[in-house]
Amino acid sequence: MTTESLFMCFLLCAFCVGAVRVGKDSCDVDxxxxxxxxxxxxxxxxxxxxxxxxxxxxxxxxxxxxxxxxxxxxxxxxxxxxxxxxxxxxxxxxxxxxxxxxxxxxxxxxxxxxxxxxxxxxxxxxxxxxxxxxxxxxxxxxxxxxxxxxxxxxxxxxxxxxxxxxxxxxxxxxxxxxxxxxxxxxxxxxxxxxxxxxxxxxxxxxxxxxxxxxxxxxxxxxxxxxxxxxxxxxxQLSKNVNLPLGNNHVLAHNDLVIARQDDISNDVVPSIVRDHQQSRRAGKSKRRPVPCRVTEWSSWSACSVSCGIGEASRSRRVMKLSRRGGRPCPSLAETKWCGEHTDCPQRFFKW
The missing domain is CATH 2.60.40.2130 (F-spondin domain)
Known part of the structure; x- marks a missing residue:
């Protein structure tokens, strides 16, 4: 592994860990x-x-x-x-x-x-x-x-x-x-x-x-x-989502979210990483970067349960992968809560 690769891995891993840490005054949104x-x-x-x-x-x-x-x-x-x-x-x-x-x-x-x-x-x-x-x-x-x-x-x-x-x-x-x-x-x-x-x-x-x-x-x-x-x-909101492509998604492991380098948008990568990338490209070809293109979101699926709290999901697919440092592909799947306990017959919940 080159010195540049080690440098990039260190910065990106540090960024990922810091980005998902839950503040001491907040509770898990999932x-x-x-x-x-x-x-x-x-x-x-x-x-x-x-x-x-x-x-x-x-x-x-x-x-x-x-x-x-x-x-x-x-x-x-x-x-x-x-x-x-x-x-x-x-x-x-x-x-x-x-x-x-x-x-x-x-x-x-x-x-x-x-x-x-x-x-x-x-x-x-x-x-x-x-x-x-x-x-x-x-x-x-x-x-x-x-x-x-x-x-x-x-x-x-x-x-x-x-x-x-x-x-x-x-x-x-x-x-x-x-x-x-x-x-x-x-x-x-x-x-x-x-x-x-x-x-x-x-x-x-x-x-x-x-x-x-x-x-x-x-x-x-x-x-x-x-x-x-x-x-x-x-x-617990399910975090295991099947995606069309295996290289453009976020994997959940307990409280740590590990993201591939290509998944991290240029909008959120620290400026030090961008500066490092730009300095390495100086003097090289000026070919225009190609951003990732994805379809529109599908409609939300039906709720996973007919009574109580369940999950609904939607997805989109990649039309064209990014090239030459273009904008990486965004998330391809989303999950949200659906339903409410007031939709249930009385005494449905028996905990």
Missing amino acids: LLVVYKLHVETHWSREVFPKQYPEWRPPAQWSRLVGRSHNSSYSLFRVGRTANDGLKMFSETGQTDGLVERGQGEDGVFDQFNGPSIPTGEGHSETQFFVNGNHTKVSVAMRIVPSPDWFVGLDSLQLCRTGYWVDSLSIQARPLDAGTDSGFTFTAPNWPTEPRQKISYITSQNPSHPANSFYYPEQQELPAIVTFRFYKIKLY
Whole structure:
């Protein structure tokens, strides 16, 4: 092997290893993770005796609405005004306005729901998906009856220092959506104009004796809900793809991606490599390089499963190989997630 070949191999291998290393604060994008969410509510006459609703309707909870998402999406945010969807949900429990922000849009990965709880004290369970590009979860449940009060979690991060959280318990306290000015659980509709910012309800705020959560003798309100998250299953996106040509693809070996030299685009090869190549070509023939040409992508294949999470793939083929240092051939196959657990009959997943 010549000195030039050794030099090129060293630089290219170092580049490949560095390019695929996952940052310590991110999780693998090829992993699909299933979490179970267990909700336990603590709204009892013993814990919250003031104006405890016994009938028409008695103390209870709406169904839970949840989203797994990235940083571009928020279901709600303390300190900001509620959008129309959250206003409708916090005042009536209707979710139509929230559902309009559909799956795969606005940074949302999985839309999920949990069953309502017909009593003040109770529990429910649901499941949802996250992946390395959508590592946060937000949930909300309406307090019934109430003017516009709810409990929820905003953008809870489930990927910590490169690892998925195994289990996590969060205690939640009431929130005021800022869209209704009622003080009590059963207050008549009293729209707030303009809307106020979403805020926490505390034992002393709103500071009015009529408020149903006003307990001035307490430093803080007890938790009214506990959210418990459990990681229960992981899916690995398949990396073994059959390609038309054996010399123009990327091979996956655990966490290290090994690429042939011809596969590395001139756009990403370090400038030191380009400079070295150019210096070796100085004075040689000026024949024009020929770039690789490939066909358009095929259509995405059908999802590999009819219910749940599967994979879809598409491919393209080489029409003409590159020559004389022309642009190398790009990837010839792609795989993506498809489907969602909400497409399945109830209790399809049995882990």
